[in-house]
Amino acid sequence: MTTPGEQMQADVLAILRRRNVALSAYKVLEALRDAHPKIAPPAVYRALSSLTSKGQAHRVESLKAYVACQSKVHASASILSICESCGYVEEHLAGEVVEAVSHVVAETGFSSQHHVIEVHGICAACNARMPAPEGVGAGGSPQ
């Protein structure tokens, strides 16, 4: 018998790492059914909660979904860029931006604890794939 909790977290993290696309908790659950046929939502949420609290995964608030952390050191918060066309999510170091945000809100006496910085737009690959600025339906194959 392998240690259950660690195994679950490792399996969830492996699923999230397959592609840099955000997965909903229930998509993760489906993907887990291979290894854990009887799995139920609380187990997935517990694993995701552990992973996110350790910084090994992040919840993409504006997508209600989760991605694996892409940062090696993960200093402070990060910026997540989300491609509206292919779903690709990329993590960017945000040290200076976090400083700037904290500074802005500090002007009204607010003390910052946790930052959520997400950007929706079009990734480099999709920009290259559809250079036309004219109304083009979003349908590129995911990266």
Add this chain to the structure above:
Amino acid sequence: MTTPGEQMQADVLAILRRRNVALSAYKVLEALRDAHPKIAPPAVYRALSSLTSKGQAHRVESLKAYVACQSKVHASASILSICESCGYVEEHLAGEVVEAVSHVVAETGFSSQHHVIEVHGICAACNARMPAPEGVGAGGSPQ
């Protein structure tokens, strides 16, 4: 000059404006029952969708809730600061921060369209109310 859900949107906006605290769509729905006894979720979501698309209200992604816009002009995106103690939400101009975020993600060829910038922490009033750094239960009266 009867734009879509004019009355409904006005009622929703009035509810959101009562206090600068984020309300879930279902809290809004409850508050609407006075004026609209038979209201159902889709009507609320339609009104919220219209208001947010016009910039008169914002969805607080990290709270799954909604606030009235506090900006007069609402140039570009804004920063929402969210007090973990009293729930007070404040909107801040974010022009330079949006620039900085866009610049960071542009380094990988990402073109920004929509920004989500939210900060959790403690507001000035709650900081003043609980100066002790020792374990104090959060229970201040909302602003």
Add this chain to the structure above:
DNA sequence: CAGGAGTATGTTACATTATAACATTACACA
């Protein structure tokens, strides 16, 4: 080893948030 506290995991049921799909109404205008 027995008992038991404490933790981790499994299970059930439910709460909350959001939308799909279709019915009905209101109104503009031929």
Add this chain to the structure above:
DNA sequence: TGTGTAATGTTATAATGTAACATACTCCTG
């Protein structure tokens, strides 16, 4: 008046997330 379109109402359900309790397992203590 009919008829098309947009708005609104209604029903049902999907999607996301948690509370609450059951079970198991772990590590002491005696």
